[in-house]
Amino acid sequence: MILAATFLMLILAILCVPVALAEGTPKERVVIEESVHFQRNSGSVRGLVYQDWDEDGARDPEEPALAGATLALVDSRGVTVGSALTDDEGLYRFRNVRPGEYLLTETPPLGYSSLGETQVRVPVRVYEVSEVNFANVLWLLTPGVGPVEE
Numbered sequence: 001m002i003l004a005a006t007f008l009m010l011i012l013a014i015l016c017v018p019v020a021l022a023e024g025t026p027k028e029r030v031v032i033e034e035s036v037h038f039q040r041n042s043g044s045v046r047g048l049v050y051q052d053w054d055e056d057g058a059r060d061p062e063e064p065a066l067a068g069a070t071l072a073l074v075d076s077r078g079v080t081v082g083s084a085l086t087d088d089e090g091l092y093r094f095r096n097v098r099p100g101e102y103l104l105t106e107t108p109p110l111g112y113s114s115l116g117e118t119q120v121r122v123p124v125r126v127y128e129v130s131e132v133n134f135a136n137v138l139w140l141l142t143p144g145v146g147p148v149e150e
Helices: 002-016
Strands: 020-023 028-032 043-051 070-074 080-085 091-097 100-107 112-114 119-124 128-132 134-138
Touching: 043 070, 043 100, 043 119, 070 091, 080 091, 119 128
Parallel strands: 043 128, 043 134
Antiparallel strands: 020 028, 028 128, 043 091, 070 080, 070 100, 100 119, 112 134
């Protein structure tokens, strides 16, 4: 009986949780996730780093994810509260982040440079996920950037 009640509560929780709250800039959006993914009174930051072949700032289906980018999350006092490397799918995530304003910094993988900003201000709210994606280009495809100057 207890197992059936627990299962029913889990199903109801999944069905009643909204998936998206709002969209912001093309680089950032905020979504609601199930509260079971969070410690009490915390939020999350996640995103994707990818190679932007056409340099339009939007990921196209054929543009590959980039593993090995370094992300750092810095609080309002200048303290680094976390760092992460992107996985093989170009994904990173900071879980259980206290609410507040943070600076998210991306260091592209070796051989790449960032197409846009490498530092983005990120608001973190309770039970919300802030999503920030970074577009990168190969040094050789970017005139004046990288070890070889034109």
